[in-house]
Amino acid sequence: PAIFNYTVLFTNISIIAPNSVVERSGEYYWIGDGRFFRFAGGQLVEIPNLQNRDWFFGNLNKDYDHLVWGSLNPEFNEIWWFFPFGASSECNHALIFNYEENCWYDTRIDRGAGVYSTIYTKPIWISNKLNPQTKKYDVFLHDTGTAYVDQYNNSFAIPSYFITPDLGFLSSQQPGSPKSGS
Numbered sequence: 001p002a003i004f005n006y007t008v009l010f011t012n013i014s015i016i017a018p019n020s021v022v023e024r025s026g027e028y029y030w031i032g033d034g035r036f037f038r039f040a041g042g043q044l045v046e047i048p049n050l051q052n053r054d055w056f057f058g059n060l061n062k063d064y065d066h067l068v069w070g071s072l073n074p075e076f077n078e079i080w081w082f083f084p085f086g087a088s089s090e091c092n093h094a095l096i097f098n099y100e101e102n103c104w105y106d107t108r109i110d111r112g113a114g115v116y117s118t119i120y121t122k123p124i125w126i127s128n129k130l131n132p133q134t135k136k137y138d139v140f141l142h143d144t145g146t147a148y149v150d151q152y153n154n155s156f157a158i159p160s161y162f163i164t165p166d167l168g169f170l171s172s173q174q175p176g177s178p179k180s181g182s
Contacts, residue, residue: 010044013037019069022079029079029097031068036097047097051104056083056095064089072116073123075143077101080123082111090128112137 014032015021021030027040029047034057036047049056060068061084069091070081077100082091085108092110097103112128120141127138147155 009042013044017066017068019067020081022070022072022081024072024074024079024099029070029099031070031081031095049097049104052095052106053104056106059085059093061086061088067091069113071114071123071125073143074116075121082109082114092128111140 014035016031016033021028023029027038029036029038031037036049036053038045038047064084067090068081068083070079072078073080077098079097079099081095081097083093083095084091085093090110091112092108094107094109094111096105096107098105110128111125114123114125116123122144123142125140125142127140130136131138147157149155
């Protein structure tokens with residue numbers, strides 16, 4: 001007799017990497033080939049991404065897409081997917097989906113592994129770069145405080161920036177020609 005049985009629920013569905021699946025309250029989110037998915041209550045839904053879908057799939061290093069991994073950050077209603085950007089062979093960027101706001105964003109961040117911890121109620125993510133002083137990989141309890149604190153309790157500012165489109169101001173006057181000194 002068969003011990004295990006299975007039923008095919010859907011066909012033509014893909015998954016980019018086994019660690020890209022993120023569970024949230026019985027719902028499962030993952031990245032497929034060119035699409036994003038959610039499975040909940042027996043329903044499979046493609047999650048639209050008009051903000052950065054083409055950017056993500058255009059910059060994902062396809063030779064290392066099997067390294068993509070996901071993590072939950074429920075404090076901010078987010079699912080983070082870490083991936084190798086461009087020519088990188090390590091996960092050095094993240095694609096973020098805010099499931100409450102139904103919006104997408106991304107950031108540069110070097111994280112090679114991690115987990116959401118219900119004990120700490122914060123994500124625990126591990127750097128993918130070897131710390132040259134300790135010869136170990138740094139472990140971060142994310143979203144706590146406003147500084148990077150190393151294992152010796154030294155505090156450092158976290159680099160931060162954002163990119164905006166070109167900004168301009170409307171004026172009812174034409175710009176004047178530059179005046180030369182006379």
